[in-house]
Amino acid sequence: MPYAARPLCFQLALTLLLTALAGCAGINVAEVDRVAVRESRASIKASLHDCHAGYDALDAMARDLGTVDARYQRVEGLAHLRTSRFLASFDVAALSEAAYQRWLKHQNSHAVEGLFIEWLRLPPASQQQLSHYWPGDQAAVKRALSDCGGALVAHQAELPRLTGMTTDGQYQNWKRWAGLYPLAVMPFYLGVVNEHRNLQQQQREFANNDTERAGQWTHYLQPLPTPSPAEALELLRQQPLDELGIPLLGSAIEEQLLDAFMPALAIKNTHGAAADNDRPAHLIADASGAIQRDTTQPTVYTHVSHGRYQGQVTLQLNYSVWFAERKAEQALDLLAGEFDGITWRVHLLPSGAVLGYDKMHQCGCWYQFFPAEGLDAQPALPRTQEPFNIGRTLHPEQRHTLWLAANTHHLLGVQAANAPRATQPLTVQPYAQLRALESPDGHYYSPFDAQGLVPESRRPERLVFWPMGIPSPGAMRIHGTHAIAFIGYRHFDDPWLLEELGLE
Template sequence: MRCTLLCLSLLLLSACSDLPVKHPSCSDLLLKDPVYAPVDAHGRYAVSRYLASIADGSEAWWDWSAAMATEATSVHDQSADCAYVGPLTLAGHTPRYPDEYRLTLRALGVYPLTRIPFVMGVERELIKTEQHYSAFAQAALSDERWSVFGMDTSSLGLIVSNPLLAPPFRQALTQDVLRQFAPQFAVEKGADVSLNRPGLPVRDPAGELQWQAQPTLLVFASVGEFQGRQTLQLNYQVWFAQRPANGRWDPLAGTLDGLHWRVHLDQSLEPLAFDVMHTCGCWYQVFPASGYRITAEDGYWQEPVYVGPSLSHPNPLLLVTADSHSVVGVRAPIDKYEPMAALQLAPAMIGSKQGLSQRVKAHRRLFNPQGYIPESGRLERYFFWPMGIPSAGSMRAPGRHAIAFTGRRHFDDPNLLDQLGLVSVR
């Protein structure tokens, strides 16, 4: 009897071993990575917010779309066969990128009324920010109080053949423009130095959140528009392990924190503006480049924004407070700093088919399909939901940042500089 059962078991195992292994579809893999949004049901094409805005159905457009899909699917399955299959037509494929605002939440939260105290709170925060800049204006960068970090000297040149990218940008990206404009970060050490040193959060193969303490700078290039002309955006992210609580009850405290600095370049490779936000999309600030200013007035429905001083340094030193990790000063760069390893976060943002490193893939796997890191949730989300942003305060993936609680602003909106009223005063 035992021999019979053993034989039957062996037969069943043999039969099962011949069954094909079911792999996730390309569409499933693409939906796991929220940096890009799918165009077709098969998951072979994807878009950023910029690419969706210029959809023309050309072969070059589909090629760029395919590069984004290939990058996103490779994050979750190295063996997936999601290769480019040739240009389609836009008929039946309307490219859309997710809106980070939920009208349902705003309706349930009686937004026309609840927005009033939120605007008042934002205005108070803008006054505090101005006070912080004044307080730190003369701060000496002593080694006892500050740690200074800058990108290491390794090359960050990309191979870009995207015909939809302006020729000066294609050439600049091959010549290491990302390194030339990289900022430095002077971070207050605070009571716990380990919480104020930039590292890299990743998700291990078992799906657990892990912290890598090596100082790291995530970089990528993206594309926008200003006054009808294409711009190149250089993006730099630093991450911290935690935002510790400021007192017994702090709704802003939680796991992980970070800063995202960006440089906007015109086609002469001259800066137009600089902007910065926390990686939750909070505390957005914009700095006109030398020769420009912000002219847009705050409307009744639109949240005011902090406009910093005009900047003349293309790679400034940013003063960052301990624990809250707020930018409170911008200065000329210095020569003495601790190097940070530079990692390409999203090459396909500018049409490069360059692959991702294993560390970057582990970082991209942090985010859920809705675009945020669940472990980074803040208590503030229980109070801010009437403004229409799900899980407000959570750390978010590139492309998924709403940067205004009242009104509407996306960090990656191609026309953000126009919305902010940037104009030349030369």
């Protein structure tokens, strides 16, 4: 048992050493030291074997039963590591020893998080089968995974470096070949350009109709007082960086940053009131494991991620909102279906500079970037790559309100947040909660399947857009799996996205 075996092995080695030193005056001390070292190394080796076996057993069980968590990508053959496009972007060969160990620790942290979520979602009988490796309650299992992870990372750091690590893209090239992509891409390209023009036209019209907003919207706002963006950025400037250049944020600082840039929401009413499918939903699991969308508790889900910009690591503040559905607006509406939502993201430098903002729907569709004032996005893209939709510049130290259309939830405008007299409170939850939702009977479920998709959210558009190579286009999916371009290749979590945008 990894958690119990390591302390026991070290206690045994220490006992042998102390007994030899105290009770055998005629024994050569150097010989006793060698015996103790051999015993300790044997104990550590046994502990590492148990840890590897425990990680592998849990990983295999999750795969077999379909409780795989797709937030981070597995490293085949190394169950104690899970990677991301950000972590895979480092030149491992050029890292110092300390930076390399930190890189491994970040990947083990992702693995511990994912394996624990997968363990939570296992049936009790399967958890019992793994109790030889992971005994006890939730706290004990999480602690054991972390303890084993520390030992495995230390051992991994002594082995030849893991160079050349790559991540899987969210495109299926076989579909592009089967769908005659080179021929199909031109009408899709024209369709994307036309869609960008339509959305930008809607946003211009919205910006010119200030007097028509009052009374037509339902407003949602985080009710608690928070630090201003300027105050939060000053806190960020004071935080140290780890060996990889990643800001070291305590949970309190991270929460303050997320609170400071939390957007307010204004969603257009239908027939004088908010429609049920336009209320930000709180996702819950019922006793059968079905994921329900509770609109009585408007919720925003937050998390922090990272990217790159001009040789520095950026901090990304993510705010995800979910809706019950997008209703059909005509007889054959390819875009309608269960579940809908939008993610808003803020890009920061460790120096406290705001670089810009971007958004996408939870399907990865309708990506748009908004530079911060003083910066401009001038992407230089080949014709084989989908053009970006660039919005207007935004003030870098303001809270913003996202104005969303009814039903489609398209972003009509981004304005400085001025709280109206009537607002509804937003509950804030960690995004990771979505990966393991507790049902009333104490079991855990997730809206995301092993591929990271929400199966119930499949859209009819997938029958038309499949030649672009995206799995189930239009379906909602977990962060880390969002393709955000039909033409070419582009991911929401691409660490070099700001560079591709030509942000200066």
